[in-house]
Amino acid sequence: MWPDSRIYSYASFDRARAYGLEAKTELVGMLKYGVSGYLNYALGRVNLYNPVTGGFITEAEHLTGHERFPAPMDQTHTLTAGATWRHARSGVLAGLTMEYGSGTPIGHGGGAHEHAAGEADHADAEAAEGGRVPGHFMAGMSLGIDLRRDAGRRSRLSLRLDVENLTNRVYVIAQDSAFSPAQFSIPRLVSITARVGF
Numbered sequence: 001m002w003p004d005s006r007i008y009s010y011a012s013f014d015r016a017r018a019y020g021l022e023a024k025t026e027l028v029g030m031l032k033y034g035v036s037g038y039l040n041y042a043l044g045r046v047n048l049y050n051p052v053t054g055g056f057i058t059e060a061e062h063l064t065g066h067e068r069f070p071a072p073m074d075q076t077h078t079l080t081a082g083a084t085w086r087h088a089r090s091g092v093l094a095g096l097t098m099e100y101g102s103g104t105p106i107g108h109g110g111g112a113h114e115h116a117a118g119e120a121d122h123a124d125a126e127a128a129e130g131g132r133v134p135g136h137f138m139a140g141m142s143l144g145i146d147l148r149r150d151a152g153r154r155s156r157l158s159l160r161l162d163v164e165n166l167t168n169r170v171y172v173i174a175q176d177s178a179f180s181p182a183q184f185s186i187p188r189l190v191s192i193t194a195r196v197g198f
Contacts, residue, residue, distance in 0.1 A: 013048045016071065020044030027083070037083035044078070046071040070105040072174055077102035077135075084142075091146030093160070098139045103132040104174045136171040136185070140164045156197050164189040 020043050027037035050065040077100070084095035144160035168188040175182040 011052050014051055014053055014066075015049045016047065017049070017068075018044065018046040018071075034086045034088055035083065036086075037081070039081045040079070042078040043076065044074075045076065046074040072104060072176070075101050075104050091158075093142065093144040093146075095142040096139065097141070098137065100135065100137050102135045105132055106175050107131075133172040133175050133182070136169075138164075138169070138171075138185070139166045141166055158193075158195040158197070160193045160195075162191045162193070164191075 022040070022042045024038065024040045027035065030036070047068045048071045049068045079100040080098065082095060082097040084093065086093045140163055142160060142162045144158060146158050148156035165186060165188045170187050171185050172182045173185055
């Protein structure tokens, strides 16, 4: 990434490897009460391997080295969950969602590496931050109602309010190094939806 900008230069590495596992469970035993829910956990690792085979880079060791390092999207733990309650008679809906992410690597995951002459050594700064951006927790909520329903209880008009990032806590999604600008999540996002059925 070019310093103090949002320009990302293309670079292709010798190889990449991604692996992990995912587990999901759904709450179905409470459907007769209008309650549904899910819990999803993903464990994953994504590594890139030097050397760079094409593109633009600023650190020479990517041309000669053969080590691996975590890719920018390497978030080890991701947990999402949600629950929804729908009242069949009135058409009222309420839901909650949550997401936890353990954080993505900063630079090369905190490892020391060579620098060109005159370039600052930032291995200590990265190691002090644990090599990753802090984990995040985000919650959301939904409220809705089905209006103008026919005899078969099909909705002709639905209104829904969704709030994402309920606490309005902005967190770092990714950061190339301790000395480059970070990418941040969105702040609280409120949306209203009206759906008309025919």
